[in-house]
Amino acid sequence: MSAKKTQFDPQKTLESIETQFEMVQVLNEEGKIVNESAAPKLSDEELQELMTRMVYTRVLDQRSISLNRQGRLGFYAPTAGQEASQIASHYALEKADWILPGYRDVPQIVWHGLPLWQAFLFSRGHYVGNQAPEGVNVLSPQIIIGAQYVQNAGVALGLKKRGKKAVAVTYTGDGGSSQGDFYEGINFAGAFNAPAIFIVQNNQFAISTPREKQTAAKTIAQKGIAAGIPSVLVDGMDPLAVYAVVKEARERAINGEGPTLIETMCYRYGPHTMAGDDPTRYRTSDLDTEWEKKDPLVRFRKYLEEKGLWNEEKETEVIERAKEEIKDAIKKADDTPKQKVTDLMANMYEEMPANLKEQYEIYTAKESK
Numbered sequence: 001m002s003a004k005k006t007q008f009d010p011q012k013t014l015e016s017i018e019t020q021f022e023m024v025q026v027l028n029e030e031g032k033i034v035n036e037s038a039a040p041k042l043s044d045e046e047l048q049e050l051m052t053r054m055v056y057t058r059v060l061d062q063r064s065i066s067l068n069r070q071g072r073l074g075f076y077a078p079t080a081g082q083e084a085s086q087i088a089s090h091y092a093l094e095k096a097d098w099i100l101p102g103y104r105d106v107p108q109i110v111w112h113g114l115p116l117w118q119a120f121l122f123s124r125g126h127y128v129g130n131q132a133p134e135g136v137n138v139l140s141p142q143i144i145i146g147a148q149y150v151q152n153a154g155v156a157l158g159l160k161k162r163g164k165k166a167v168a169v170t171y172t173g174d175g176g177s178s179q180g181d182f183y184e185g186i187n188f189a190g191a192f193n194a195p196a197i198f199i200v201q202n203n204q205f206a207i208s209t210p211r212e213k214q215t216a217a218k219t220i221a222q223k224g225i226a227a228g229i230p231s232v233l234v235d236g237m238d239p240l241a242v243y244a245v246v247k248e249a250r251e252r253a254i255n256g257e258g259p260t261l262i263e264t265m266c267y268r269y270g271p272h273t274m275a276g277d278d279p280t281r282y283r284t285s286d287l288d289t290e291w292e293k294k295d296p297l298v299r300f301r302k303y304l305e306e307k308g309l310w311n312e313e314k315e316t317e318v319i320e321r322a323k324e325e326i327k328d329a330i331k332k333a334d335d336t337p338k339q340k341v342t343d344l345m346a347n348m349y350e351e352m353p354a355n356l357k358e359q360y361e362i363y364t365a366k367e368s369k
Helices: 010-018 044-069 083-091 106-111 116-124 147-161 180-191 221-227 239-254 285-292 296-306 312-335 341-348 354-367
Strands: 098-100 168-173 196-202 231-235 260-265
Touching: 010 221, 044 083, 044 106, 044 116, 044 239, 044 296, 044 312, 083 106, 083 168, 083 196, 083 239, 083 260, 083 296, 098 147, 106 116, 116 312, 147 168, 147 180, 147 196, 180 196, 180 221, 196 239, 221 231, 221 260, 231 239, 239 260, 239 296, 341 354
Parallel strands: 098 168, 168 196, 196 260, 231 260
Antiparallel strands: none
């Protein structure tokens, strides 16, 4: 005897949810406005500053890769291709906001106030690289995949309890959305209506694993529905769209309307990290070419040139300034006293255990000679 079927069609319900997540886009690949109603209201000076930061960040990525190959930097995760996702999202924030970055999100915390020389020290594993100056509201880049999502919910709740008109913003990749911390973080923030923004930078690959193998969901954005929080899918190669979406999410948060989950569709041109990853083993040249046509710098440059706000001379000035400041920063990092074993021991504990205290005294005696 067969069971009687209900009128409920779960597949149809899923499809109706997924169709809600159309990608927000303002600028197309030719640098033309295609969605005037979604375009943010930015002055000419603000548009130029956003482009300046994106160009500077591309140079920083190129120089960081070179420094890594020279052995002058340690861990490094390339950022080229993700400038709109990273820099435009940060540009929508305020100084009072907190940023909880993943390991690829060093540019955002540098633009938020972390001195570049300290960012270089972070890459080397030096403790000074984790000491943000007073008033710079950033945490150190998180190496554990997705752990920053739980922390972001906590920081946001703290801001709410203190009555601060600020938000906590965190980033992860598409691979990070498969972690338990991802779900716990967005669920906690949703349950407590915390002023949080959760950004998933979907650059299509978690190291070598394509997004399609991460999840059966059509979008990562739709995962926010389970946590009861608004979610948005945005063209992560379009700086104006990213800025507009994050700006709106921030306004909602500080007005007591709770958290937002944002998925930025983007692409990283380089390897996952400089630690031996070879993207040619899992990505085709055709796929690279397809995404290079969507380059955020090219797209934004066309838009600004059409408005008479950008030219080759301006870009060259930014590139040369970036190179000079990066040169000065790496020198300052080089001149910083080397980290010692006793530094690690002293920084690890508020009250050092007796056995380590004995070793600490031995080491410090040797170091003083």
